[in-house]
Amino acid sequence: MADVQPPSGNESLQCKPDESYKYHVYTAVYSVVFIFGLIFNIAALYVFCFVCKKKGNATICLLNLAAADLTFICFLPLRISYYRNNATWIFGDALCRITTYSFYFSMYASILLLACLSGLRYSAVVFPGSISVKTTIKLCTCVWLFSGASTSPFFLSGTQIRENATRCFEPSGQFSWTRVMYMNYFALICGFSIPFLVTVIFNGLLIRHIKQIPTEKKKIRKLSIMIVLVLSVFSFCFLPYHIQRTMHLYYLVHHPNICSLHAILQRSVVATLCLAVLNSCLDPLLYVFVGHGFKPWLELICKSKTKLYLIPSSTDIGDQQLMEVQMEAMDLGHE
Numbered sequence: 001m002a003d004v005q006p007p008s009g010n011e012s013l014q015c016k017p018d019e020s021y022k023y024h025v026y027t028a029v030y031s032v033v034f035i036f037g038l039i040f041n042i043a044a045l046y047v048f049c050f051v052c053k054k055k056g057n058a059t060i061c062l063l064n065l066a067a068a069d070l071t072f073i074c075f076l077p078l079r080i081s082y083y084r085n086n087a088t089w090i091f092g093d094a095l096c097r098i099t100t101y102s103f104y105f106s107m108y109a110s111i112l113l114l115a116c117l118s119g120l121r122y123s124a125v126v127f128p129g130s131i132s133v134k135t136t137i138k139l140c141t142c143v144w145l146f147s148g149a150s151t152s153p154f155f156l157s158g159t160q161i162r163e164n165a166t167r168c169f170e171p172s173g174q175f176s177w178t179r180v181m182y183m184n185y186f187a188l189i190c191g192f193s194i195p196f197l198v199t200v201i202f203n204g205l206l207i208r209h210i211k212q213i214p215t216e217k218k219k220i221r222k223l224s225i226m227i228v229l230v231l232s233v234f235s236f237c238f239l240p241y242h243i244q245r246t247m248h249l250y251y252l253v254h255h256p257n258i259c260s261l262h263a264i265l266q267r268s269v270v271a272t273l274c275l276a277v278l279n280s281c282l283d284p285l286l287y288v289f290v291g292h293g294f295k296p297w298l299e300l301i302c303k304s305k306t307k308l309y310l311i312p313s314s315t316d317i318g319d320q321q322l323m324e325v326q327m328e329a330m331d332l333g334h335e
Contacts, residue, residue: 026270026274027080027083030076030079031080033277034080040287060140066283068106068109072107075099096158100157108147108191111195111196112146114199115198115199118198121223121226122205122206125209150186150187150191154183177249188242192242203227236275236282237276240275244272
């Protein structure tokens with residue numbers, strides 16, 4: 001999200017809360033997210049594309065989710081550099097616009113894909129085979145197209161000169177923030193509220209269904225973990241962010257002169273924005289517990305390294321384990 005600043009110009013009082021603390025916070029959080037998010041999401045793409053030969057609906061959805069996360073992560077070094085330089089942008093107006101756009105595009109693509117994942121898992125359990133892989137691919141394609149088109153207005157937010165420094169992610173002026181407020185209302189309804197409602201409904205129906213049928217303990221555990229993880233990502237990362245952003249933009253536009261209130265809201269921006277970007281590090285948990293072939297691949301690597309030191313001459317056992325892991329991944333891919 002663009003850092004929300006009090007409107008500048010003659011339209012309002014110049015509220016100038018202390019901002020120095022947030023530069024260190026953003027630099028630290030973004031650096032952690034970049035390192036872990038890059039490693040886990042690249043590993044996920046590798047497994048889903050090359051290790052897992054039989055790709056089910058959930059695998060395809062998670063593959064797209066990893067790609068969406070990487071879209072944002074690839075531009076994180078520019079944000080890190082920006083805040084390390086005390087909010088001074090040195091990469092030009094075009095990259096500023098692309099970096100701003102990448103955050104919103106990635107976030108809303110991730111939200112929509114999580115909603116799709118919930119619907120796909122529900123249909124797979126309640127109506128097995130009702131949704132084909134081709135349909136899932138078309139659904140993911142629609143998510144990319146809708147996310148790309150609906151977030152394209154964020155390209156309008158470029159660099160601004162403020163306090164003798166080139167700023168990025170910081171629109172200025174009453175008109176700019178009014179436009180952002182209306183864009184936020186659209187994103188709040190179409191990009192978050194509707195997908196969140198869909199996710200809650202499908203997971204609620206899935207919980208009710210698995211309580212009524214005799215299911216293998218392992219499968220119930222897997223479905224339960226998926227439900228908890230998806231709802232946790234929504235509740236922990238996206239819900240506080242959208243509530244805070246809506247409140248902050250409303251007061252910026254309609255009550256711009258209440259400096260004490262804006263100081264409080266400005267600090268809450270830092271917390272909720274950090275929670276939102278942590279989404280890129282929490283999504284890999286879904287790859288481990290839901291992604292077909294991902295967990296067996298990790299277990300194979302760990303076991304192979306252990307065998308390398310403990311039983312260097314026992315190749316037959318390693319081959320047997322490799323075959324078992326591959327069979328398990330292929331079996332899961334049919335779901």
